[in-house]
Amino acid sequence: MRAIWTGAITFGLVNVPVKLYSATEDHDVKLHQVHDEDGGRIRYQRRCEVCGKVVDYEHIDKAFDDGERTVVLTDEDFDALPAEKSREIDVVEFVPTDQIDPIRFDRSYYLEPASKSAKAYTLLRRTLEETNRTAIVQFALRQKTRLGALRVHNDVLVLQALLWDDEVREASFPSLDEGVSISAKELEMSEELIRSFESDFEPKRFSDKYQDQLRRLIEAKLESGEGIDTEATFGEKSEEEGGGGEVLDLMEALRKSIDKSRAAGGQEKKKKTSARPSTGATKPRGKAASG
Numbered sequence: 001m002r003a004i005w006t007g008a009i010t011f012g013l014v015n016v017p018v019k020l021y022s023a024t025e026d027h028d029v030k031l032h033q034v035h036d037e038d039g040g041r042i043r044y045q046r047r048c049e050v051c052g053k054v055v056d057y058e059h060i061d062k063a064f065d066d067g068e069r070t071v072v073l074t075d076e077d078f079d080a081l082p083a084e085k086s087r088e089i090d091v092v093e094f095v096p097t098d099q100i101d102p103i104r105f106d107r108s109y110y111l112e113p114a115s116k117s118a119k120a121y122t123l124l125r126r127t128l129e130e131t132n133r134t135a136i137v138q139f140a141l142r143q144k145t146r147l148g149a150l151r152v153h154n155d156v157l158v159l160q161a162l163l164w165d166d167e168v169r170e171a172s173f174p175s176l177d178e179g180v181s182i183s184a185k186e187l188e189m190s191e192e193l194i195r196s197f198e199s200d201f202e203p204k205r206f207s208d209k210y211q212d213q214l215r216r217l218i219e220a221k222l223e224s225g226e227g228i229d230t231e232a233t234f235g236e237k238s239e240e241e242g243g244g245g246e247v248l249d250l251m252e253a254l255r256k257s258i259d260k261s262r263a264a265g266g267q268e269k270k271k272k273t274s275a276r277p278s279t280g281a282t283k284p285r286g287k288a289a290s291g
Contacts, residue, residue, distance in 0.1 A: 005141060006114055009124065009150065009157075011091035016121050017114035018089070020141075023158060024108055029214050086140045089150065089159065094133040100149055103168060106161035111150075121157065128152050136162075189254040196261035 005020040033042040045054045063072045113121040128135065128151065135150035137159070149160040 001110075003112070004109075007087035007089060007139075008114075009089045009091065009111070009137070011135070014120060014124075016124055018111040018121070018157070019114045020159065021110045021112065022107070023110045023153075027208065028211060029218065089137045089139040089148070091135045091137050091150065093136050094128075094131070095136055097132055097134045097151065100134060100162075104162045105149075106163055109159040109161070110153075111157040111159055125152055125155070125157050128157075186251060186254070189251065189258065193254055193258050193261065196258055196265070 001021045003019040003021055007018065007020070009016040009018055034040060035042060046057070046060060047053065048055050061072050061074050063070050111121075115121075127133075137148045137150050139146055139148055139159070141161075147162045147164060149162055151158055151160060
């Protein structure tokens with residue numbers, strides 16, 4: 001990984017030099033557009049609507065349109081604004097971790113100690129862990145002032161960019177409970193269904209099936225040419241992948257879901273049992289085993 005920013009975490013008189021790295025990356029296959037007749041690459045040009053000329057990037061300014069008027073902002077205008085080039089991640093306050101709603105989370109960044117001594121870095125990380133607190137910080141990145149949450153991920157400090165308050169929309173829906181009656185039995189069965197799905201989250205168990213199949217399609221085309229079709233590559237769709245099914249009564253849907261989950265759990269237990277290595281002769285159990 002390559003550091004995209006270097007600076008320091010500051011709170012009070014404490015200064016923790018750090019390097020910042022992007023913690024996530026996009027795994028989508030990169031595609032571009034081509035002409036369907038000859039395969040020629042489609043490219044976009046920055047063309048002026050007034051003179052019709054293609055304009056070089058160095059001659060392009062930014063503008064704001066309020067619907068009636070347009071104001072042009074030049075490089076000189078932006079240079080006159082307070083420069084957001086601070087190299088400090090300034091801790092504003094420490095808050096209980098559970099007070100931060102995940103809806104506010106944006107991009108994530110890893111922080112690595114930038115000094116030869118990692119004591120200040122380790123001390124801050126350990127303190128956040130022991131107090132179950134998250135540091136609310138302000139910092140500047142790519143010429144923008146940002147709000148962030150400084151927290152611990154495994155043994156690393158993570159800077160989680162947060163959306164500003166006016167960037168989170170209100171869910172202004174009518175009352176969702178109005179006119180809805182939930183019986184005690186329905187609630188009980190719904191809770192039982194949830195319990196039947198309980199598990200520990202293991203991200204490695206999940207994959208992006210669309211991107212996986214897209215890569216398989218591309219590989220097949222590279223190996224066999226353009227004449228191969230999608231069905232030959234992926235096989236026929238199963239019934240489960242097809243369209244919608246019949247609409248079931250809520251209680252019946254819950255009951256069927258619970259039965260299906262139990263059956264799947266039983267099959268999983270059988271697989272685990274059969275996969276265990278044999279430790280010797282099996283003792284007969286009951287009448288069925290002795291006959």
